[in-house]
Amino acid sequence: MGLLARLAMDKEEENKKGMAAIVSGQKEDHNTDPYKELKIRIFDKVVEEVKITQDDNGDMTAVEDEIRSIVNDVIESEAQYLTRNERNMISRDVINETIGYGPITPLLNDPQINEVMVNSPNQVYVERNGRLELSGVTFRDNAHILHIIERIVAPLGRRIDESSPMVDARLPNGSRVNIIIPPLAL
Numbered sequence: 001m002g003l004l005a006r007l008a009m010d011k012e013e014e015n016k017k018g019m020a021a022i023v024s025g026q027k028e029d030h031n032t033d034p035y036k037e038l039k040i041r042i043f044d045k046v047v048e049e050v051k052i053t054q055d056d057n058g059d060m061t062a063v064e065d066e067i068r069s070i071v072n073d074v075i076e077s078e079a080q081y082l083t084r085n086e087r088n089m090i091s092r093d094v095i096n097e098t099i100g101y102g103p104i105t106p107l108l109n110d111p112q113i114n115e116v117m118v119n120s121p122n123q124v125y126v127e128r129n130g131r132l133e134l135s136g137v138t139f140r141d142n143a144h145i146l147h148i149i150e151r152i153v154a155p156l157g158r159r160i161d162e163s164s165p166m167v168d169a170r171l172p173n174g175s176r177v178n179i180i181i182p183p184l185a186l
Helices: 003-024 036-049 061-078 084-099 102-109 142-156
Strands: 113-120 123-128 131-134 166-170 176-180
Touching: 036 061, 036 084, 061 084, 084 102, 102 113, 102 123, 102 142, 142 166, 142 176
Parallel strands: none
Antiparallel strands: 113 123, 123 131, 166 176
16 A cells, blocks of 8 residues: 555544544544643633623724733733743734634634635635645634634524524625534534
8 A cells, every 4th residue: 555545544534533523522622732721711811801792893902902911911920931922822812712713813814815614623724825725723622613603603693503504694794604513514
C-alpha cells in the first residue's frame, strides 16, 4: 500500500470517528490551548459582571473596553507572567466568545474569505480566492459549535434543533448563512 493510500485511509478513519462522536453526542476536545482554564475563568467573570442590553447592539466599543478591563484585571491577579501578545490574544478570544461568533469571528471579518465551513470542532474550512483550505481555527467541542450556531440564528428569529435541523437565512450584514446539524448532516 502506497503512502497516498495510507494517508487517505487515515483521513477517512478520522472523519468516521468525528462523525460518530457528533452522532452519539460525545464530547470531543481537540483544543490544546494552554490558556484554556484562564480563559474560562475570565469568561465566567465577564458573564457575571458585564451586562449587555439591546441598546449595546449598535456600538459594542464600550462593551469591548469593559471586557478588556476585566481581562487585564484577572491577568494581573492570576497570570502576570504573560507577554503583551498573549494578553492581547486572550482578550481578543474572550471578546469574540462573548460578543462575537467565537473562534470564527476573525474568519468572518476577513475580506479575503468568501465562505466559512464548519464540519467538526477541528475541521473549519475557508474559501479564499476561490480555493478551499483548512483553517487553523478550532472549537472546543460540538457543544461549542452549537452554542455559536444558536448565537447566529437567535437574532434572526430562527431556531435550530433536532426537529428543525436546517436554517438558511441572511445575516444583518447581508451575508448568507446555511446551517445543517444532525440528523440531516450525516
